[in-house]
Amino acid sequence: MTELTLAFNSIAPMISGVVLTGAFGFLGGVFLARQRMSHCTSSPAAAIADLEAEILRLKHEHKLDDLQDQILGEFFGPADLTTALAALVQRVRPPSLSGFACFVGTNSDDGYPTIASGLSKQTTGQLTIPLEYINRLRVENPLVIPRTVDPETLFELLSEADRGKTDQLVLTGINQGGKILGVLVTSSCWPAELSLADPLTFMRMIAGQLADRWHQKLAAEHQLAELRSTREMLEIREIIDSRVDEPVEAFSQFATRLGEMTGADRVAIYFIARRAGERLQPIVQCGDPLPPSVAAAWTRHEQALAHVAIESQLGSLQDRDWLKSLQRESPITSAASAPIQVNGRVLGALCLTSKTPGYSLESRRRLIDFGANTLAHTLRRVFDEAAIRRQARHDHLTDLVNRRSFDAYLEAEVERIQHDESNACSLILADLDHFKSINDRFGHQAGDKVLRETARLMGEQVSQLRAGETSVVARYGGEEFAILLPNVGLAGAMRIAEGIRTAIASKTIRIQKEMFRITMSLGVAVCPLHADSVESLIAVADKCLYRAKASGRNRVCRPQESMMAQVVTADWPIA
Known part of the structure; x- marks a missing residue:
């Protein structure tokens, strides 16, 4: 037993040099190894070798x-999944100059772009995972694919460089x-820090951990997106509510801020023209x-988008291919519209x-629809x-x-003339002849009809x-009416009065x-x-x-003419 003790003490520096995350786990492992050695009937040299192997295993x-x-911490540190994936790609990229790594999403509904490090833009834009490899990754993960085995399928999606x-x-599926x-x-197995006999086992373990916590990350990202969306909605609503008395100015501030929030280059608000045959009018x-x-x-295509939203009464997203379907080459690459x-x-x-290029407004669909509803709510209030x-x-x-x-109106117009802001204004007072006889003969409903028809003709x-x-x-x-004609002299007023009569x-x-x-x-x-x-003037x-x-x-x-001098200064009673 003395020889074993001396042997153990001889390798104590090796033990103390081990940096452990859980010290008790390591010491417990050494204690168990020592216990096994105490019951061992082999030679002291064999016992020492076993102990050294045990220590190396624990260190490994x-x-x-x-x-x-470290890898999982870098992945779960960022708040959003896209940033986390970018950090993961950087972490698993081989350190050589020719090394590369990328993440390729397999579910288009998630909307995550290909994230690459060490690859060209051409490869990043066209790289997809063939279905046969996705199916294989369900049962064999990771996959190492030599060029000789796959000369045309996956390698052909890489650029020549x-x-x-x-x-x-090397394909590692998040399964x-x-x-x-x-x-x-x-381009090779990872991580580069380890010289593993079986690196695929470690990669499989990491991929499993990522898959287990993927939806936790998505849930956290969704919650943050909801909070951001709510904050943005409240902000644009505040812009509108604070300037409801000046709707055009409010709409302009609203559109500017909405463009900043969504990343759109331009925002326009179109209203249907009042007169038939006219195009949509851009208010902002x-x-x-x-x-x-x-x-x-650009303006023509905006109008086309507005027509789609108005006619369908639905919000929609369009890309350059849709705009090309109008037989027009469009400077717009992505668009969204809502009625x-x-x-x-x-x-x-x-x-x-x-x-x-490559930008999509899809992720801001909810905010855009809310913006359209906010405009509608504001218009309803304005109306x-x-x-x-x-009334x-x-x-x-x-x-x-x-x-x-x-x-x-009359007081304001006369005041303008008194301050030399206008040259003249004319006042016409009119009265229906024998109107009382209509009421007496046909009743007040008939009189009301005459008044409405008279008002229409005068207008x-x-x-x-x-x-x-x-x-x-x-x-x-x-049955008396009045007409105010700004900037109209006597000849013009007489012509209009005679036209009405x-x-x-x-x-x-x-x-x-x-x-x-x-009459x-x-x-x-x-x-x-x-x-x-x-x-x-009234007199x-x-x-x-x-x-x-x-x-x-x-x-x-x-x-x-004979009474004009008197008229100007006299206090004429109103008959």
């Missing part, structure tokens, strides 16, 4: 454990219950400036486009608020501006005679199976020609209306 196992922990780097390819999640392709177009050589084609719907009605479309404001400003019977709003005449100009037609009270006098209205005509009397006044304030126009009534009705009157 712990070195493997360290390498395994890459084929010259190795005489074999989870028979499903190959992806394949590591290397933002992103990278377009050179003149591609700007027109903007309010209360079941499609009003426009959101379009995102990119010119970056609702506009409807409320319109407050308009007469519910005729849909013309009401008196309160008209007075505000049509003003629009035709003042195309493209800002004019205000109002129901001023009862003629249109109404020539219109036949049917009430209770009876046909009859109505209208009108008075015209101009600021500053006839008056220089709101009150005096002059009303005086002219009274004179038209007194002169036989169905006529237009303007201030008489």
Whole structure:
């Protein structure tokens, strides 16, 4: 026993030189070895040899454990799976100048690109794993494929330069219950730190560990993506909500930020044109400036994308091949579009486009759809608020501006003239002739019909005679109407007033199976020609209306030359 003790002590420096992750495991192994030696009947030299072998085995196992922990730690360290795979590829790449490694996904639904180190872009873009090798990896993993065995299938997917780097390819499948999640392709076995008699065993063990925790990584990545997506949604919603009173500016900020979040080069918001036959109108177009050589084609293709979204009422993704199907060479390589719907009605479309080769907007599909829904929600709010404001400003019977709003328009226009911001404005006051007799004879519903028809005719005449100009037609009270004509002098106002009188006098209205005509009397006044304030302008126009009534009705009157000096300063009562 003394000789054994001396022998053990002679190799103690070897024991102390072992770096262990779990010291107790190692010491326990040595203790067991020593116990076995105490019962051994062989010579001391054989016992020492056995002990040395045991120590080497333990050192080797712990070195493997360290390498395994290192590789798995590098894989599970990054938050997202793509970065983790890139780290894994770098870790298993052979250290020689010609060494290479890459990860090739086998499930297109996952959307993970080929990640390579030491391979050309050509190989990275075209490398796929043939189905026969995927099936073999389910039962034999890893696979070492010499060039002589596979001269045409897998090696042919390498570029000419890459084929010259190795005489074999080593495939390690990430196999989870028979499903190959992806394949590591290397130019030799790994890891390079170990001179293993059977490196495939270690590679198989690492691949199994990766497969076991793959979905944990995916779940963590999905959770992070959900958090990021929620944050982005809240941000773009805040952009819209904070500027709802200025929708165009809000839409512009929204589109700019959405483009930054999704990586799109350009974002556009299209609305359906009001007039039939017109193209879609871009309300917002933002992103990278377009050179003149591609700007027109880019806009045409954006409109084509918007039409697809509007007609299908569905969001969609398109690539360059789809755009080529339109018989047009497109500068756009990837695009996404989504309809903007309010209360079941499609009003426009959101379009995102990119010119970056290989880039896809697929991963941002959810955010893009949310963006379109946010635009729709905002438009609904804008329309609702506009409807409320319109109801407050308009007469519910005729849909013309009401008196309160008209007075505000008139006051603002006269103030512009007083500050030399405008040359003139004309006011027309009009009144239906013998309207009371219609109510008395046919009832108030018939009177309402006459008022609505009169309002329609007046609006049509003003629009035709003042195309493209800002004019205000109002129901001023009862059967009385008012028209404000900015930047119109006396001659123009008389022409418009006479056009209205003629249109109404020539219109036949049917009430209770009876046909009859109505007429209208009108008075015209101009600021500053006839008056220089709101009150005096109304007084002059009303005086002219009274004179038209007194002169036989169905006529237009303007201030008489003999009374103009008095009119300007007099306080004329409103009849």
